[in-house]
Amino acid sequence: MKKSLDLGKIALTLLMTVLGIAFLLPFLWMISASFKPEIDVFKYPIEWIPRHWQVYKNYSKVWFEETPFYLYYWNTIKVSVLTTLLSLTVSSMAAYAFGLIYFKGKNFLFVLVLMTFMIPNYSIMVPQFMIFKWLHLFDSHLGLILLGSFSALGTFMLRQFFMGLQKDCLDAARIDGAGQPTLFLRVAVPLVRPALVTYAILRFIWTWNDYANPLIFLRSRNLETIQLAIQKFASESGVFYSLTMAGAVSAIIPLIIIFILAQKQVIEGIALGGVKG
Amino acid sequence: MSTPKTRRKKINTEKEENLAGYVFVAPMLIGLLILTIIPTVITFILSFTEWSFIAHLDKIKFVGLKNFGKLLDDPVFLTSFKNNLILLLAVPVQLLIGLVFAVIIDKYVYFKSVFKVVFFMPYISSIVAVAIVFQLLFQPSYGPVNQTLRAVGISDPPKWLADLHYALPSVMIIMVWVGIGFSLVVYLAALQSISKDLYESAEIDGAGFRTKFWKITFPLVSPTTFFLLITGLISSFKSFDIIKVLTGGGPSYSTSVITYYLYTTAFENLKTGYASSIALFLFGCVMLITVIQLYGQNKWVNY
Numbered sequence: 001m002k003k004s005l006d007l008g009k010i011a012l013t014l015l016m017t018v019l020g021i022a023f024l025l026p027f028l029w030m031i032s033a034s035f036k037p038e039i040d041v042f043k044y045p046i047e048w049i050p051r052h053w054q055v056y057k058n059y060s061k062v063w064f065e066e067t068p069f070y071l072y073y074w075n076t077i078k079v080s081v082l083t084t085l086l087s088l089t090v091s092s093m094a095a096y097a098f099g100l101i102y103f104k105g106k107n108f109l110f111v112l113v114l115m116t117f118m119i120p121n122y123s124i125m126v127p128q129f130m131i132f133k134w135l136h137l138f139d140s141h142l143g144l145i146l147l148g149s150f151s152a153l154g155t156f157m158l159r160q161f162f163m164g165l166q167k168d169c170l171d172a173a174r175i176d177g178a179g180q181p182t183l184f185l186r187v188a189v190p191l192v193r194p195a196l197v198t199y200a201i202l203r204f205i206w207t208w209n210d211y212a213n214p215l216i217f218l219r220s221r222n223l224e225t226i227q228l229a230i231q232k233f234a235s236e237s238g239v240f241y242s243l244t245m246a247g248a249v250s251a252i253i254p255l256i257i258i259f260i261l262a263q264k265q266v267i268e269g270i271a272l273g274g275v276k277g
Numbered sequence: 278m279s280t281p282k283t284r285r286k287k288i289n290t291e292k293e294e295n296l297a298g299y300v301f302v303a304p305m306l307i308g309l310l311i312l313t314i315i316p317t318v319i320t321f322i323l324s325f326t327e328w329s330f331i332a333h334l335d336k337i338k339f340v341g342l343k344n345f346g347k348l349l350d351d352p353v354f355l356t357s358f359k360n361n362l363i364l365l366l367a368v369p370v371q372l373l374i375g376l377v378f379a380v381i382i383d384k385y386v387y388f389k390s391v392f393k394v395v396f397f398m399p400y401i402s403s404i405v406a407v408a409i410v411f412q413l414l415f416q417p418s419y420g421p422v423n424q425t426l427r428a429v430g431i432s433d434p435p436k437w438l439a440d441l442h443y444a445l446p447s448v449m450i451i452m453v454w455v456g457i458g459f460s461l462v463v464y465l466a467a468l469q470s471i472s473k474d475l476y477e478s479a480e481i482d483g484a485g486f487r488t489k490f491w492k493i494t495f496p497l498v499s500p501t502t503f504f505l506l507i508t509g510l511i512s513s514f515k516s517f518d519i520i521k522v523l524t525g526g527g528p529s530y531s532t533s534v535i536t537y538y539l540y541t542t543a544f545e546n547l548k549t550g551y552a553s554s555i556a557l558f559l560f561g562c563v564m565l566i567t568v569i570q571l572y573g574q575n576k577w578v579n580y
Contacts, residue, residue: 020395024395026407029414044428089304094301124317125543126319127323150312180293212518216544249406263394266401267393270462
């Protein structure tokens with residue numbers, strides 16, 4: 001009985017492996033194309049493992065010649081890191097207050113925050129654009145960072161963790177005379193650190209992948225983020241598909257590294273928050 | 278009980294608590310006010326006007342409901358809306374595959390976590406990179422997909438993204454591919470919270486795989502299904518990146534969606550008033566789905 005069951009499990013594992021490889025074929029094709037000379041990209045039968053390698057030339061062209069990818073990388077890292085830090089600060093402060101401080105009008109304000117969550121960002125892009133023009137935040141990294149930093153989702157996700165804290169710890173600190181800032185920084189934040197890390201990783205990935213905001217709120221080419229840059233590169237460079245693929249691989253690699261390092265946090269965060277924002 | 282002194286102290290701490298609360302929520306509220314709430318009000322007002330944001334404010338002309346009447350006669354808008362409705366069909370497909378994969382991965386394979394990572398990959402990758410890759414894969418004459426189809430004897434394969442009738446289904450295939458990982462991961466979390474006892478006692482009663490799936494698993498993950506359905510429908514309504522990069526709404530508007538039409542109207546044709554009424558329509562659609570969620574939660578879901 002037990003043995004036949006295991007055979008079934010082996011068979012299903014094999015089946016799922018085949019499906020899994022098929023599932024990843026677009027990525028495998030992209031990587032393999034980025035390693036080839038242009039002339040081999042569309043050769044059929046597909047050379048999954050390139051017969052002629054041209055890795056260094058393709059990637060150095062994309063990074064330092066045809067397009068300054070090093071610059072777009074730097075822009076994206078800057079925007080993503082700062083957005084993540086600011087969002088983390090703002091969200092955790094609000095989440096702490098909504099979860100653990102009793103103040104007048106709290107419920108009303110919390111409902112207000114939740115309601116903003118329902119508003120699709122595309123619905124308000126035009127007024128945002130106008131406001132940014134007036135405030136001179138248009139075409140700047142600061143504007144982009146501010147756009148990504150105020151999300152009701154972060155407040156909502158983190159609030160649940162603050163609410164789940166042991167009240168004893170907080171009460172003990174309070175009796176010792178700790179005020180709210182101390183309680184927040186010294187007691188609550190260290191205790192919810194895993195949740196903060198999870199949210200930070202998700203926010204980083206979302207900002208890294210953001211395309212619509214840079215598209216609308218940036219104009220100068222030297223400020224572009226990587227998503228905007230590869231899209232423009234793909235539509236402008238026309239026939240250089242091997243280079244386009246090298247650009248696409250470059251855009252995805254940091255995400256894959258983060259994902260492999262922090263797999264558990266990413267997957268749990270997604271399963272828990274369950275929303276893309 | 279309370280002497281004046283302790284009462285004063287109590288009032289003081291209450292005041293302090295109030296103050297601390299406001300200080301802590303202030304950055305978030307100010308941000309949301311400037312970046313979300315005020316823009317929402319402006320969108321609402323502008324949707325009743327004829328104006329272009331490159332013109333001066335005094336050029337604003339209030340036209341009442343005219344923009345909304347125009348929407349109903351605008352073939353591009355109607356096509357875009359219809360396409361949005363068709364794209365919604367990708368959501369249940371994605372949920373079904375996600376659930377089946379989750380059930381298999383949860384119990385019936387070795388190396389569970391490897392599979393989880395594999396199927397999750399498209400979801401964390403950037404949509405822009407994914408769209409660019411699929412543009413090449415689906416290239417009609419020398420793209421790998423059609424070369425393969427020709428090699429297996431299909432002499433006249435579809436032109437995929439370049440074909441009026443295949444473009445939207447192609448977009449849906451890519452959307453399903455991207456979204457499976459998300460539903461898979463959420464379903465896995467749901468499956469792991471189902472008590473093993475239920476399956477064991479069902480097995481004692483002689484229940485097979487199918488009975489267990491339909492009588493235990495399926496009903497118990499229904500809240501998850503409902504949640505995924507709602508978030509899926511909403512994010513499908515908001516899909517923009519994939520259309521903008523993959524097809525640019527073409528060929529001849531066959532893949533245009535509301536967000537894409539909104540973008541071109543606002544930022545390419547510079548019709549701010551008209552774009553705002555499209556924006557309000559999109560807002561209405563998302564609200565409608567949210568209301569269905571609030572109403573349906575108690576009605577259709579087994580908790």
